[in-house]
Amino acid sequence: MYNQETAKIVIIEDDETIRDGYAYLINHTSVYKVVSTYPSFDVAKHKIVKDAPDVIILDIQLPGTSGIDALPVLKKLLPKTYIIMLTVYETEKMILDALANGASGYFTKNTSPAKIIEAIKEVMQGGGPMSPDVAKKVIMSLQKNQDSPLTKRETQILELIARGKDRSQIANELFIEIETVKTHVKNIYIKLNVNSKADAIKVAKANKLI
Known part of the structure; x- marks a missing residue:
């Protein structure tokens, strides 16, 4: 367990206004200290180990x-x-990829600094805080039918069809040939x-395949 009085925070965010705003508010309204801010990971990666942050906002x-x-x-x-x-953005794939890759929390940028400060405390206590809209998407994903007759790729394609994409857009997005689609x-x-x-969308939604 980290000592919350001395928790060090690093912010990696390309929007200067958001970056500086969060840094200012964390430093002035919480027990946490923002030790560094970076406009990109490529800039941060050479220095971040020396920062030794307890929490990174990425x-x-x-x-x-x-x-x-x-x-x-x-x-x-x-x-x-x-x-x-x-x-x-909070697409389902992005959220699940982030969580699978080791993210402890997930928030959209309209989240108030007070909520972010609360989230820092929560992750350090072992929690997994998320914006309500993000949590909803995770729950929806877990509610999908695990016994679907469709393969992962077929499910992906049907989800894109349901979002109004045509075959050439799907081919471009998934880097596959139109014939494959x-x-x-x-x-x-x-x-x-x-x-x-x-009908495909209707049946898939009724059976929680997408």
Whole structure:
């Protein structure tokens, strides 16, 4: 257990206003001390071990190395440090990737500094704090049918179809050929016993496959 009176915080965030705002408020309204702030992981990685932070507040959308890719590297460099993700986006995949890569908390950028200060305390006590909207997405993901007849890739494609993406957009997003997308869609229709996108989405949602 860390001594909360002396907890050291590092903020890695490319938006200067957010970075400075959080740093100022943590330093002036809590027992924690922001020892360093960085505009990117690429700048932070050479100095962060010397900072020896107890908690890192890490933005996901960073220039250069993204926060998601930086996470496992930071966990290797500083295995005992807790990492709280900060993001504009909260797609299910991003949340689950961050948690799988070792994030201790996950917040959207509209979170008040008071909540972030509370989250620092919570992670140091072994908790996993999240914004309510993030927690909702994690719960929805856990509620999905684990006995789905669809493969992981088919589920991914059906989720993109449900979000209104066409075949070429899906191909681009998943770095696969359009023909491959067509084959997957055909297999989805066969497995779900449907003949249209609308029916596939309807059946998948009714059975919690997406």
